[in-house]
Amino acid sequence: MVRRYTDSRFGTRSQGETLTEEESRLLTDYMYHVSAAKASGELCLKYIFKFGAFPRAPLFHSASEWKVPTTFIYGFEDWMNYEGAQEARKDMKVPCEIIRVPQGGHFVFIDNPSGFHSAVLYACRKFLRPDPDNESLPEGLTSA
Incomplete structure (x- = not known):
């Protein structure tokens, strides 16, 4: 699932340079581990943003x-x-x-x-x- 997201977001539909296969693999691994971890810096996003990615402050x-x-x-x-x-x-x-x-x-x-x-x-x-x-x-x- 993570691989499909990174391929669609940063692959052929990217705004600029397309990621190499190695870069895509590394980004997929990063996104997976950030999402799968019990706690990380990404958790702060729920405190920074309201629903729809609108900032709270x-x-x-x-x-x-x-x-x-x-x-x-x-x-x-x-x-x-x-x-x-x-x-x-x-x-x-x-x-x-x-x-x-x-x-x-x-x-x-x-x-x-x-x-x-x-x-x-x-x-x-x-x-x-x-x-x-x-x-x-x-x-x-x-x-x-």
């Missing part, structure tokens, strides 16, 4: 209190709307960037791993360099 409401620079990363085909992050950014007192990665859905790190890694490395360099304004966005990524 949306981050949007607390973003103005955040004290660290923040980068939101979305896939171009993500079902989550990046415009919510744009609204949250308006009230934030810390630097905030929104990056959209092509050929990626909600699991952009699986759909387009190289694009996701580029976005993460860009975000880290931008906030760790002495002159972050001279850091340009990698090719293919879009700032929102």
